[in-house]
Amino acid sequence: MRLVRYTLARIVFYVTASLFASFFTLPLLWLAFAPFNEKAALSVTVPDSPSLANFGQVFKNTFAVRALFQNSAIQALGAMLIVTLFATLAAYALSRANIRGKDLISYGLVLFSSVVTGTAAMVPIFLLIFRLGLINTHLGVILVFSGGLLPAAIFIMRDFVDSIPRSYEESALVAGASPWRIFMDIAVPIVRPGMMVVAVWAFVNVWGGFLIPFILLRSPEKMPAAVAIYSFYTEAGTPIITLTAAYSLLYTIPVLILYLFVNWRYGFRFFGGIKS
Amino acid sequence: MQQRRSLLSIPASLLFLLPAGVFVFIFIILPFFWIAAVSFTNRTLTGRTAVDPEYVGLANYLRLFDPDRFLRSGEFGASLVITGQFVFFSAIVGQVLLGLLLAWFFFNRKGWVRETVQTLAILAWIMPDVVVAFAWFAFLDRDAGTLNQILSTLGIGKPDWLINLPLVSVIIFNTWRGTAFSMLLFTSAFGSIPPSHLETAAVAGANTWQRLRDIILPLIRTHIITDLILITLWTFNTFTPFLLTGGGPAFQTELVSIFTYRTAFKFFRFGQGSAVGMIMMLINLVFAIFYLFLLRRQQVKL
Amino acid sequence: MLRKFRNLLVTLAALLVFAVPALAQTQLAITCRCVADGVxxxxxxWLNEFVIPEFEKMMADQGNPVExxxxxxxxxxEGLKEQYALDLSVGAGADVLGFDGFWIPExxxxxxxxxxDELAGGEVNDWEGWNRISLGLQELMGVEGKRYGIALGTDSRMIFYRKDMFREAGVRQWWAWQPRSWADVLEAARMIKETFPDAAVLQLNAGTAMGEATTMQGYFMVLLGTGEHMVTEDGKWIVRSPGILDALNFYKQVYVDENLGDARVQLLQDGRNRSFANFRDGNTAMLVEGDWFYRSVTAPGKEFAVTDRDVNMGWAAMPAKAPGEGLRGQDFVSISGGTGFVLNPNTTSPQEAWELLAFMNSQEALMAFQGIQPRIRVRDDVPVPENAFLTTTAQALLxxxxxxxxxxxxxEVSFQAQLMTERVVSGEMSPEEAMNAYAEAVTELVGADNVIDLMP
Known part of the structure; x- marks a missing residue:
């Protein structure tokens, strides 16, 4: 009886798990096969003879290759560093200092940021970056992305910082350590997994972002992959399915690797809950 | 709540806040005021009003709420209704509930099954927009798409998703896209529940559902509120469905974010576009206050 | 730290000094919606192989080297237009800009x-090319008698049809089909529908997803056939009229009542491509498009190439609703647009930018372009080389x-017209309702003084 119940429970578990898994996998099946099919269409077909020919074609497009491995990388890494560092600093301050109305500040900023990262703000952002002389520069793109992502990053990061115990810091404070030392030597090592989550989150947001680089950049030499993917379009303006599929896969691999690395090294998980 | 001892002096904390503060001031606060100011003008980027925009008072706002056309397709009210359905079904029911379900399902379990499913959910969340849009285009295609191939094998037929069920399509899409965040948040929330609480309940003979309802949910209340605030906000403002449907057919998937884009960019009407942006923020504010109110009320009750 | 900074400054300054001779050469940038191996x-x-090297050589020979x-x-x-609007509003952007003529007025x-001439001086008006470009074609890139740029070419619109499908359905004179009225078009469509019941026989663009392609290849091609235009001679926008209603009823007949076309294709994001694919695959027998469809879309080796195109594909002029009922009393109608290049008013070298534009539109440069891709050019001394299709269509339709x-x-009015057709083909509104919604929207856009109601 016990065994039957156990077996049943296992079956239910595996069936449910595979339903969940299919929900997330099925829409991506096409992306797994089409890149290796020289005759790819919209249907999912296992190619008779898998080939790398599509990738060969993609690598001939120097503009798109540079966009992916150079420009997207520079912009995403740049914004990732800024967002992670500054959000951690700010979240630490909001968590550990008695600042009046700090919850209101975090909520308010997240609200503002949702308006400002929307399409309505693209004109003021463009004008701003123009005044700063940063049109058509990686820096301009990095700064704008960082500004837009910081509020939510601080919001998430505060959650991590709030959930770490204060006792180490308290003893260090008693021992006379400076705030900076306490932050660097005690807080940062503990919240590092949280920083990694925020870093991955910031990275993927910039990596996939289209509108901001599109508005702020002009030369093809600086465009990121989100824009460059449109160079695999035909004369008639339709995507060349084989090449867009191959490029899409190449475009996805870095975020996947980043995630797998962080998950393996630090564990990709959130802690605590945001206290209010 | 009693204020805990400060671990950081005010001057030091201000220094810590400074770098992020500078960014936020330049790239969030300044544009915000620009938008607020422009929302009271008829400024455009091309055409006559680009040269000398005029102050029009509340005209942009009143136009959005003009009762004669408010709910007509392609107008602001219709777009709000669509967005409301979209947020309710894809964010609150879809992402939050599915995320909770996933976290609950894998609670206290380890191993490759959990790792695999979680990784797949996270993959859907971290992939670039354009790629996801291509994949879903292929997935939902009426004749060749994976979904319809499966459905027709099961004898269900081949619905024309993006034409006949556009809103349903983008709702499923957005649920798929964003569930990972809620799942991660709830997974960590469950992890923070002291095991002793659950043991006591198990001893008292509570079944799974009772445990979830009476013990776990109240304990992770704050996480749920946090999740609701962020997910509602993000879903309200997401633009990705545009890549699938362009807001159509016949405006059936024109979310407010797409409405803003059409107003502000297609014809460069920044005055009107900014007014929509401001209203979106106010709506988000109402949501946040409502959720926080729920949280406070429950705290008092406890 | 400070020393390092000073060293950096010195290096920068040195670099600047040495860079000056190189900077003395004029730099010009030109941009267009064009990608090698793409759009x-x-x-x-043409620009890379002929215009740029030849122009640089010419300028160097004149002692004014330009890069x-x-x-x-x-x-x-749309994306390009956004970038232009942003760039020009802050005084930035390339010196010579590829522009669609209909953006210019706004x-x-x-x-x-x-x-x-305001930008580059009076010598612009002395350019030899103006004598070779008819006034009508100069207007493609002009407003109120002022020239802002030069069109690279123009086009005309017509019905493309699949002779093989026409033959199989037994349409009379399938080898040289020429309908005289909308009824003829519908009759042929019905015959083909009988032979090919699953086909989306007739493709007349509708809906907002296809953007300007709906207005130009769809709505205008029927509207003009009723004898009306979008505006009256004295510039009033026609918001309600029998012509609009006829045009919408034609749409309704094709897409809603008789299912002669596939309404779905009009509503999908990638509908236009699907319509091309349908034509290529023999699922669509008639498709209204510009000569671009011949020049580029269905050309051999391209994505939508039609097999044995010379045998299987023909063209016919778009008939008016009935003979003599078209615009200006014509039997057949067509509408043309043009894309070309304008000068950025913020250019630091207006003279050189103009010289580049003029060079691009010299007989020599356009002849070189004809060698790469034959097209109807605006200069009358640049013939269409050995291309029967372009020559005959240009003579017949222009x-x-x-x-x-x-x-x-x-x-914006154009968008409202697209929306009006979308509302009809999707079955959301009747033609009357759609026209009334159009009237309301356009009146709001241009003001009640600038519209006219022609309904009896």
Whole structure:
């Protein structure tokens, strides 16, 4: 009886798990096969003879290759560093200092940021970056992305910082350590997994972002992959399915690797809950 | 709540806040005021009003709420209704509930099954927009798409998703896209529940559902509120469905974010576009206050 | 730290000093929606292989060396327009800009463009080319008699049809089909529908997803056939009229009542491509398009190439509703647009920029372009080489053709027209309701003084 119940429970578990898994996998099946099919269409077909020919074609497009491995990388890494560092600093301050109305500040900023990262703000952002002389520069793109992502990053990061115990810091404070030392030597090592989550989150947001680089950049030499993917379009303006599929896969691999690395090294998980 | 001892002096904390503060001031606060100011003008980027925009008072706002056309397709009210359905079904029911379900399902379990499913959910969340849009285009295609191939094998037929069920399509899409965040948040929330609480309940003979309802949910209340605030906000403002449907057919998937884009960019009407942006923020504010109110009320009750 | 900084400054200064001789050479940038191996690839080829090297050589010979850089833009037309509007509003952007002629009025009314002669001086008006370009074609890139740029070419619109499908369905004179009225078009469509019950026989663009392609290839081609235009002679926008109603009823007949076309294709994001694919695959027998469809879309080796095109594909002029009922009393109608290049008013070297534009439109340069991709050019001394299709269509259709209203507000009215057709083909509204919604929207756009109601 016990065994039957156990077996049943296992079956239910595996069936449910595979339903969940299919929900997330099925829409991506096409992306797994089409890149290796020289005759790819919209249907999912296992190619008779898998080939790398599509990738060969993609690598001939120097503009798109540079966009992916150079420009997207520079912009995403740049914004990732800024967002992670500054959000951690700010979240630490909001968590550990008695600042009046700090919850209101975090909520308010997240609200503002949702308006400002929307399409309505693209004109003021463009004008701003123009005044700063940063049109058509990686820096301009990095700064704008960082500004837009910081509020939510601080919001998430505060959650991590709030959930770490204060006792180490308290003893260090008693021992006379400076705030900076306490932050660097005690807080940062503990919240590092949280920083990694925020870093991955910031990275993927910039990596996939289209509108901001599109508005702020002009030369093809600086465009990121989100824009460059449109160079695999035909004369008639339709995507060349084989090449867009191959490029899409190449475009996805870095975020996947980043995630797998962080998950393996630090564990990709959130802690605590945001206290209010 | 009693204020805990400060671990950081005010001057030091201000220094810590400074770098992020500078960014936020330049790239969030300044544009915000620009938008607020422009929302009271008829400024455009091309055409006559680009040269000398005029102050029009509340005209942009009143136009959005003009009762004669408010709910007509392609107008602001219709777009709000669509967005409301979209947020309710894809964010609150879809992402939050599915995320909770996933976290609950894998609670206290380890191993490759959990790792695999979680990784797949996270993959859907971290992939670039354009790629996801291509994949879903292929997935939902009426004749060749994976979904319809499966459905027709099961004898269900081949619905024309993006034409006949556009809103349903983008709702499923957005649920798929964003569930990972809620799942991660709830997974960590469950992890923070002291095991002793659950043991006591198990001893008292509570079944799974009772445990979830009476013990776990109240304990992770704050996480749920946090999740609701962020997910509602993000879903309200997401633009990705545009890549699938362009807001159509016949405006059936024109979310407010797409409405803003059409107003502000297609014809460069920044005055009107900014007014929509401001209203979106106010709506988000109402949501946040409502959720926080729920949280406070429950705290008092406890 | 400080020393390092000083060293850096010194190095920078030194670099600047040495860089000055190089900077003395004029730099020009030119941008267009064109990508090698992608959109408008022929233009990239022409610019890179002929225009830029030859122009640089010519200028160097004149003792005024110029370096020209091509900035390829791979996004959508709308995206390019956004970038131009932003750039020009802050005084930035490339020196020579690839422009669609119908954008010009709205940019001009925002002071974002300047007439050529105001920018580069009176010598512009002495350019030999003006004598070779008819006034009508000069207007493609002009507003109110002022020239802002030069069109690279123009086009005409017609019905493309699949002779093989026509033959199989037994349409009379399938080898040289020429309908005289809308009824003829519908009759042929019905015959074909009988032979090919699953086919989307007739493709007449509708809906907002296809953007301007709906207005030009769809709505205008039927509207003009009723004898009306979008505006009256004295510039009033026609918001309600028997012509609009006839045009919408034609749409309704095709897509809703008789299912002669596939309404779904009109509503999908990638509908236009699907319509091309349908034509290629023999699922669509008639498709209304510009000569671009022949020049580029269905050309051998291209994505939508039609097998044995010379045998299987024909063209016919778009008939008016009934003979003599078209615009200006014509039997057949067509509408033309043009894309070309304008000068950026913020250019630091207006003289050189103008010289580049003039060089691009010299007989020599356009002849070189004809070698890459034959097209109807605006210069009368640049014939279409050995291309029976383009020559005959140009002769037959250009005299019948008209152009879009030259008004800054036009793109928004055009969007409303697309929306009106979408509402009809999707079955959301009846033609009357759709027209009334159009009337209301356009009246709001242009003001009640600028519209006219022609309904009896």
């Amino acid at each position: 408008n690839s022929a233009q990239v080829q 020209v850089q091509l900035i390829e833009f791979g996004g959508s037309d 940019f001009v009314s925002a002071n974002l463009l300047k007439p050529l 005299p019948l053709s008209t152009a879009r209203p030259l008004a800054g507000i036009y793109p």
